[in-house]
Amino acid sequence: MSITTRFSVGIHILAVLDIYQDEVTSSSFIASSVNTNPAVIRKIMSLLKAAGLIHVRAGVAGARLTKPPEQIPLLAVYEAVYADNKSQELFDVHQDTSERCLVGMHIQSAINPILHRVEEVLKEELEKSSLADVIEQIRNQQ
Secondary structure: OOOOHHHHHHHHHHHHHHHOOOOOOOHHHHHHHHOOOHHHHHHHHHHHHHOOOEEEOOOOOOEEEOOOHHHOEHHHHHHHHOHHHOOOOOOOOOOOOOOOOHHHHHHHHHHHHHHHHHHHHHHHHHHHOEHHHHHHHHHHOO
């Protein structure tokens, strides 16, 4: 799956839920921070909830993290927000290339192993970084 803004918005939502945990964190409140439509926030929050990263209080505007930020690796956020799109790779490689051209015949097999290694390194780095690291950076910039 190619990385879209879903990933950064997912992190943004989780950071808001932690930093503003003593306030009502409705989808409208979060949407105003992200500068997007509340429906977008609700969609991503549903993915975060399905992954067990947040608990949404029924009948009350707001949600909370299910565990401390230190225990939420960014890889978990990445996997959560793309859970509905697991069939795609991080890098989309063009298909249906010409079989009459040397490059066209072999481009996928030449670059796919490289791109797979890059994806694995990315996932390893995301596993090493937590939501707490992001929140710390945000707080340090005040």
